[in-house]
Amino acid sequence: MSPALSVNGLTVTLGRHQAAPKVIDDLSFDVGPGEILGMVGESGAGKSLTGQAILGLLDPPLHMAGGRIEVAGERIDGLSETAMRSWRGRRIGAVFQDPMTSLNPLLTIGRQLTETIRTHLPMNAASARERAIRLLSEVGVPAPEERMGAYPHMLSGGMRQRVVLALAFACDPMLVIADEPTTALDVSIQAQIVGLLRRMCRERGASVMLITHDMGVIAECADRVAVLYGGRLAEIGPADTLLREPAHPYTQGLMASIPDMRRRVDMLPQIPGSMPRVGGAPSGCAFHPRCSRATARCRAERPDLVGHGSCLAACWMPGDPSGFRPEATHAG
Amino acid sequence: MVFMLIRAGQTAGVLLAAALVSFLLFRFVGDPVNNIVGQGASVEERAATREALGLNDPAIVQFSRFVGRAVQGEFGVSYRFSQPVADLIGQRLPATAELTLAAMLVALGLGVPLGMWTAIKPRGVLTQTLLTLSLIGVALPTFLIGIVLILVFSVWLGWLPAFGRGAVTNLGWWTTGLLTTSGLRALILPALTLGLFQMTLIMRMVRSEMLEILRSDHIRFSRARGLRRPALIYRHAFRNALTPLVTIVGLQFGNVFAFSIVVETVFQWPGLGLLVIQAIQFADVPLLAAYLLLVALTFALINLAVDLVNAVIDPRIRQEAL
Ligand SMILES: Nc1ncnc2c1ncn2[C@@H]1O[C@H](COP(=O)(O)OP(=O)(O)OP(=O)(O)O)[C@@H](O)[C@H]1O
Ligand SMILES: [Mg+2]
Numbered sequence: 001m002s003p004a005l006s007v008n009g010l011t012v013t014l015g016r017h018q019a020a021p022k023v024i025d026d027l028s029f030d031v032g033p034g035e036i037l038g039m040v041g042e043s044g045a046g047k048s049l050t051g052q053a054i055l056g057l058l059d060p061p062l063h064m065a066g067g068r069i070e071v072a073g074e075r076i077d078g079l080s081e082t083a084m085r086s087w088r089g090r091r092i093g094a095v096f097q098d099p100m101t102s103l104n105p106l107l108t109i110g111r112q113l114t115e116t117i118r119t120h121l122p123m124n125a126a127s128a129r130e131r132a133i134r135l136l137s138e139v140g141v142p143a144p145e146e147r148m149g150a151y152p153h154m155l156s157g158g159m160r161q162r163v164v165l166a167l168a169f170a171c172d173p174m175l176v177i178a179d180e181p182t183t184a185l186d187v188s189i190q191a192q193i194v195g196l197l198r199r200m201c202r203e204r205g206a207s208v209m210l211i212t213h214d215m216g217v218i219a220e221c222a223d224r225v226a227v228l229y230g231g232r233l234a235e236i237g238p239a240d241t242l243l244r245e246p247a248h249p250y251t252q253g254l255m256a257s258i259p260d261m262r263r264r265v266d267m268l269p270q271i272p273g274s275m276p277r278v279g280g281a282p283s284g285c286a287f288h289p290r291c292s293r294a295t296a297r298c299r300a301e302r303p304d305l306v307g308h309g310s311c312l313a314a315c316w317m318p319g320d321p322s323g324f325r326p327e328a329t330h331a332g
Numbered sequence: 333m334v335f336m337l338i339r340a341g342q343t344a345g346v347l348l349a350a351a352l353v354s355f356l357l358f359r360f361v362g363d364p365v366n367n368i369v370g371q372g373a374s375v376e377e378r379a380a381t382r383e384a385l386g387l388n389d390p391a392i393v394q395f396s397r398f399v400g401r402a403v404q405g406e407f408g409v410s411y412r413f414s415q416p417v418a419d420l421i422g423q424r425l426p427a428t429a430e431l432t433l434a435a436m437l438v439a440l441g442l443g444v445p446l447g448m449w450t451a452i453k454p455r456g457v458l459t460q461t462l463l464t465l466s467l468i469g470v471a472l473p474t475f476l477i478g479i480v481l482i483l484v485f486s487v488w489l490g491w492l493p494a495f496g497r498g499a500v501t502n503l504g505w506w507t508t509g510l511l512t513t514s515g516l517r518a519l520i521l522p523a524l525t526l527g528l529f530q531m532t533l534i535m536r537m538v539r540s541e542m543l544e545i546l547r548s549d550h551i552r553f554s555r556a557r558g559l560r561r562p563a564l565i566y567r568h569a570f571r572n573a574l575t576p577l578v579t580i581v582g583l584q585f586g587n588v589f590a591f592s593i594v595v596e597t598v599f600q601w602p603g604l605g606l607l608v609i610q611a612i613q614f615a616d617v618p619l620l621a622a623y624l625l626l627v628a629l630t631f632a633l634i635n636l637a638v639d640l641v642n643a644v645i646d647p648r649i650r651q652e653a654l
Binding site (some may be wrong): 089090094102104107167 | 410548549550553554557560567568571574647648
């Protein structure tokens with residue numbers, strides 16, 4: 001069975017010319033059927049752009065300069081806007097970060113649901129309405145029939161994100177791209193939304209690419225984890241292994257920087273220094289200026305992904321965190 | 333409902349303030365007695381007239397009387413035309429109303445679609461051309477546009493009349509130029525002149541509003557839902573651009589009313605503007621006072637209409653209103 005999502009050598013540049021700086025550089029990963037892939041990395045690592053590239057929503061000056069994107073074995077990059085439209089919302093659902101701004105304030109949530117359903121499925125108004133009500137009750141919106149006539153501003157943030165989830169799952173997608181679905185929400189609501197996302201995905205056999213800053217969310221529901229650094233994959237592997245024994249020093253730093261698995265982590269102060277800016281990547285491994293284990297080789301040669309146990313890590317000396325003490329590092 | 337009452341109260345307040353200014357103008361600019369009995373009248377005659385006009389009553393009583401009359405459409409007699417002011421305004425109002433509406437129709441009918449186009453095709457050749465032209469449109473004074481249009485279409489080409497309103501039809505309470513060919517032909521140039529500036533303004537506003545909304549989160553999310561382009565542009569983006577548009581158009585309506593004075597002068601259009609110019613020249617205070625009130629009333633009604641329309645469009649405003 002082909003993976004639900006297969007990204008191969010994805011490269012996104014800022015501008016179309018030859019020397020345009022690469023925002024995402026040769027990124028490859030798969031998401032298996034029914035699998036939840038967590039995607040983590042510092043702000044600016046390229047997580048959102050990866051999601052947008054898959055949805056075909058990169059706006060100029062961003063440009064997909066290379067690579068191949070397949071959903072359920074069908075290639076979808078380079079499709080015409082019209083062809084792409086029948087993937088978005090139909091076979092690929094999307095959840096954005098801020099439910100306060102994701103919904104159109106002037107249309108009832110019922111209207112937004114039924115228009116999505118009727119855009120993709122051959123249904124009359126009555127059956128689309130029925131489906132919308134059923135979706136709302138599935139995502140846990142109380143009194144769904146009355147809520148159909150509600151406008152977004154009448155609902156709380158958590159309720160709105162439930163509506164957004166209903167929209168993402170409206171046409172039974174095989175893949176859902178969820179870009180920080182809980183970041184904008186109250187801590188007390190976050191767990192509910194994560195639980196709901198996982199339940200929806202399991203019940204419907206959909207795969208999810210879950211972008212987040214929150215290692216707690218990852219630990220709770222991801223099957224596999226991809227760690228992005230500077231537009232490249234630093235490490236990828238099964239969640240339990242990767243969280244327990246991270247192979248890449250960057251992942252190790254990420255793990256060490258979580259004082260409490262439930263708390264939201266936006267910045268990673270425990271790893272000194274900052275990620276290189278777009279176009280300003282250092283020679284060799286992009287992480288070497290911040291890495292306590294960096295050697296001459298790390299500064300000169302860029303490491304490819306190599307197997308380390310059940311994970312893949314882009315590091316010349318993966319594993320062995322014993323010698324890695326983040327607080328003892330001196331960033332160069 | 334409360335909202336509507338509050339708004340109606342505000343409107344009444346604004347109108348009352350305008351009435352006060354108008355009253356002060358009427359009462360204290362020039363001496364009404366002089367204007368009625370003439371310079372040569374005796375002191376007794378003057379006193380009698382003063383008493384008859386109620387000018388010896390307390391100011392508040394006089395003001396109440398003024399408002400009471402104004403509500404019934406009584407503004408006294410024009411010094412210059414020796415006719416009731418209400419009749420004069422009644423004769424001239426249709427011409428100005430038709431000109432203003434036609435100009436707004438031009439401005440909206442062209443400005444909105446062109447603004448949409450320039451937002452949807454931001455890099456097109458037509459867009460660039462339109463944006464450049466619109467700069468010229470904003471920069472050129474209205475009277476100059478009028479004169480150029482007269483020069484081209486009346487003098488050189490001889491297609492359209494340069495002045496006047498053409499043949500009008502009297503409907504009893506309204507004289508319209510819209511029912512005759514000559515009336516319609518006469519309307520074209522003044523309406524274009526008056527509407528052109530507004531058109532460029534509306535075009536630029538629709539464009540910037542649309543560009544901003546097309547970048548917004550909910551449009552991105554609608555794209556991610558796979559909605560078709562027309563739904564995206566009209567149902568989602570344009571509808572969100574509508575409330576600011578309605579607000580601006582409401583404001584501009586007032587400006588058009590004001591600018592119509594210029595255009596009516598250029599085209600000798602027999603409307604209120606022309607009447608007011610003459611009234612100013614002759615310090616025709618009753619007429620000016622009435623015009624002032626009429627302008628205030630127009631503004632107040634437009635503002636009220638803007639609020640109502642916006643409440644229909646935007647549920648958030650509606651909720652505040654209830
Ligand atoms: N429209 C754009 N124009 C120029 N640069 C952009 C644009 N969009 C994103 N970038 C750059 O691309 C890089 C990756 O951005 P992306 O939004 O994917 O980061 P992210 O990993 O999602 O970060 P965050 O956690 O803050 O959401 C960033 O350095 C950002 O500055
Ligand atoms: Mg992001």
